[in-house]
Amino acid sequence: MFARYLRRELSGRRKQTAIIAIAMALAIGLVIIVNSLSAGVKNAQASALESVYGVGTDVTVTATPTPPAEGERGPRFEFDSEDGSDTGEGTTAVSQSRLTTGRGSATFDAAAVDTVTAQDGVQAASGVLSLTNMTFDGELPQAGGATGTGTDSTQGQAGPPQGGGGSFDVNSFTVMGVDGNAASVGPLASATLQTGRTLAASDAGTYTAVLDSAYATTEELAVGDTITVADQKFEVVGIVAGSGSDAETASNVYIPLDVAQELSDSADLVSTVYVQAASSDRISTLKTVLEGALPDNTVNTQEDLASSVSGSLSTASGLVSSLGTWLSVAVLAVAFLLAILLTISGVSRRTREFGTLKAIGWRNGSIVKQVAGESLVQSLIGGAAGLLVGLVGILLINVFSPTLTASASVQGAGPGGQAGGPGAGGPGGLAQQASAAADVVLNAPLTPAIMLIAVGIAIVGGLLAGVLGGWRAARLRPAEALRSVA
Structure with a gap:
């Protein structure tokens, strides 16, 4: 009824x-x-x-950037009178390449990678060192005090050589040292291999490099070519592309971590540790555990980083x-x-x-x-x-x-959102590199x-x-x- x-x-x-x-x-x-x-x-x-974050990465560990000490100057290029070669036109051709972490860069002891790996709930961990390679290349006048002429790499401009007649360029690109776990966790894990191969644990101690595809195209480099990093020739063994349609990866050049530490005088230092959790539903718990194990570091999850995405x-x-x-x-x-x-x-x-x-x-x-x-x-x-x-x-x-444009950068901040990040040389640099024309459908x-x-x-x-x-x-x-x- x-x-x-x-x-x-x-x-x-x-x-x-x-x-x-x-x-x-x-x-x-x-x-x-x-x-x-x-x-x-x-x-x-x-x-x-x-x-920036890497496929499978659930947590990142970084250090808070520190301001430069009073009176501290950025890295400078200096040449002795014996350096360079005579061009026969009253100038001396000089070239120098330096690999640095930058002023006030946020690096910390690489032992943190082992500390992270030992924690319950960690599936894998990878340490990276973010650097900037600065190259001074050009001609300096032989007269008028050419000896000792330098340039402040933090500003990218050289001091005017006395006597006139000088001509030079100061170029830079980002370099990331990655360890043997880079293929499974971290920025390189999210990249798509286009040609060649990626870096492996067996590449430790070798002068081998993997390039970002956008950078390789700009510099007209291919697998088998060489690239100069810190005055050392590296063989290009692979080229990778970002996950977005036009996205760049987290760095222009990737080299073995131990080589990056040696060439940049950053022995036993890293700038970021990327962590893969054993269980996706325990990420918040893992963050708390890592904060307790590394009280002097900043621990962030991908949810924390999501607030840094800008653009449309x-x-x-x-x-x-x-x-x-x-x-x-x-x-x-x-x-x-x-x-x-x-x-x-x-x-x-x-x-x-x-x-x-x-x-x-x-x-x-x-x-x-x-x-x-x-x-x-x-x-x-x-x-x-x-x-x-x-x-x-x-x-x-x-x-x-x-299609929306997306940038994973924060003005001068790293993943933790700290102001005054070290640019391309520190965690903030990771975000800056990933911000280039990333289109997301x-x-x-x-x-x-x-x-x-x-x-x-x-x-x-x-x-x-x-x-x-x-x-x-x-x-x-x-x-x-x-x-x-x-």
């Missing part, structure tokens, strides 16, 4: 059913789209961070997290309120009906059940339509697949959880409106109800 009466009442109130269903459908469809966009933005942020991707994230969320809440509130008001209004118009039902023996619970059932069915119809609206919206987003995934949330919203809305309307109907006294319409 309940089902037959329910069907008859709904068919007799098609207008009310349609209004409630449409309002609920629009609200639920918007919720689905906003939640899917939010998941898509998170995926896009993770993609933008891959070139950051704008999209802000819109989804603020405007989209509040708009969804507002529309849901309006849909719920509309369903409640229409249900209560319908109860008021059915005063005689409910009075008659109570007169023939219907209990209050039966009245509430009847009204709640009608409202629930109306909301479920709206929920089904809302799922369709949401699916269509998600399909349109994925068909057009808007935004896709809105549809997950079962989002569909369950939509169905749950429809059920809650229907029950809320039905219970309030049924409670109002149950308060009617049979005699008063019948007398009010006599």
